[in-house]
Amino acid sequence: MGLFDDVPLNRREFIKAILKGGVAVSSLPLALKLLGILEEPAYAELVQKMLVPHSRPLDNNRVQCLVCPFNCILKIKERSQCFTKQNDDGKLFTYAYHNPCIISVDPVEKMPLHHYLPGSQTLTLAIGGCNLHCLYCQNWQQSQKKPDELKMAAKMDKDETLSALKKKELKILAFNYTEPVVMLEWIIELSKFVRPKGYKVVIGTALYINAEPLKALLDAVDGVVVGLKGFTEEFYKKVTGGTLKPVLDGLVKVKEEKKHLEVVNLVVPTYNDKEEDIKRMCEWFVKNLGAETPLHFSRFEPMYKLQNLPRTPLKTLETAHKMAKDCGIKFVYIDNLAPHPANDTYCPKCNKPLIKRVGLRILENSLKEGKCSQCGESIPGVWR
């Protein structure tokens, strides 16, 4: 006996049933859309784009981006290494413009900036994309995507940005989490608008950028945190996809331009934790950036493509900290590991703890107008 033996179904009824089914199936997307189960229309339609000044046209409608050392040469509709720039009809456009995927109010210590208005909060913005592809990136969900693929948190043009700064009574506009270099044009536009009104602009960057755009970027900012990811070309090539030399050149340039600078070195077990490399880095640091530039050793956390590694052992960080101090660097910190005495700022002369921290929180700040409250030693930084 068949399953449908008892069902009286003649040819006419059969065709009717098929038609009904067809209508039902074809109207399913509409019904789902009405119920809101189907996704929103593509976000890309909402994205604005802007011409990239640091570029040059080539033959056959190709165009070259000159922002970072990759110097991508792009054919029509091709995207750059950093996911943000595209050749549209022989012109280079950036799609990282007014469309942050991250808008947040964070402590300035999260940049990390320890010598820049401690205890203040920043309005932090980030657009998707990055020109480096670090295997351990902790924000890879945003940095390794096209900006127009990510959901825009809110449209942030200069008026919206200023209004947000005012609403939250913030004094610092920050660009962090992804790579400011790939949103250079937007940063410059916002900076030109807010800095004359008394706001500070700071960035957290890997500084993988060519000399000319770097000059433009530095003109637009007050403070820079640079992630110096390692100290060998091999490490940069293997882990970030970039090269070390442009970063070192950039760091020297930041110092020359007298911008507030703090450097972060994420210590990745077995990758960049060799004592001889750390020592060489510290020696270079003192020679080129000076003993007064703060250096942060940051603890690695298994992330993204390096989940097979353990966290950086405490001892490794403490050894790196000691080596940096022995090299003469005056302000050396350990980040992402709290509580630890190396979270605090000490007077380099009398060793009094001046700013006590637990993680990103400030417990006590005994600095008096940028000077040690005990011996009067002047501490480099922006304190008000």
Added chain:
Amino acid sequence: MRWITVGTVFCLACVFSFGQERKDAPVQEKEDLLVELFKMAAEQEFIREKTSFINLINGLNLSKEQMSEILKVNEEFRAEVERRYDELKEKFKQAKECFERWIEIIKKGELPEKEMKETQMADSEMVKIGHWVQSLQQKYGEHLDKVFTDAQRAVIDDFNPCIVPPQNLRDPIRVGQASGANPELINGLRFIRSLNGKPFQQRIVIESAVQRAVKFETELAHLTEEEQKVEAERIRKLIEKACDMSDVDFELNKDKLAEEFISGSAYEKLKKLQKEMEKIGSEIQKIGKERRLRNADRVVKYFLNPVIVEPILKERLGSFEEKKSSGAEKAGQNR
């Protein structure tokens, strides 16, 4: 016939006594089971305390010197208590006998003068021992308090005993990392906001979120029906407030909203109240006659407990030494 009668009586007696036994047995067993369960609960509590202590010291990043110092203080505390072992044992024994005698007396409804005085004396001896222990805790607590840095003390003050370490110790917010505190909650609010153009669907999702939150809280804080209604209304309003915000406003205030969501919950309120009570308790101790435990009370609570602290820190310090010696061996091999 007589033998038949005797046999019957014997059988009945057997059955009766068997019945009696069966009737009594569960009572006896029940008592034993209860005692056994209490013992197990006490054991479990001890393990919880131990686990919690490990979570705390993992989050403090104690140096070898600090661990040695804590261990030393605990050993001194233990030694000082154990020095009076025989004397205290005798006093406890005497007090126990005295209290047992007193129980038998008051069961009869009597209050004889002599025994009453004896009992009061025994009780005051016990109170004296308590005070002595408290004074030791104060003395060693002050030593312990000096071991920790300000930052470590801040972590100890915020610490709640736990089996699984809390977010701020397990996975603290890192520098340069985009996500902040409460990412799941913020993403949930984002999802509800994404339904802003679909009021019907949004309402269903809001109500389901409210119900789940209230159910969760009810389990934790044993809310009454009335409290559940109030809590549901609070959460509903908070979500609606998040939905009414502009994109920029939501992004600027998302952490605050999440904080409001959590800190306003009945469970969190209870926790806060508990902490306040703890504070008041220690304030009372500070200003009262029994001025035994001062600022160091939380440090004493967690770190002056030789039974838990000593074996754990000894093990840790042992592994320090092992690492050191294996490192030295390696270095020797490399040379």
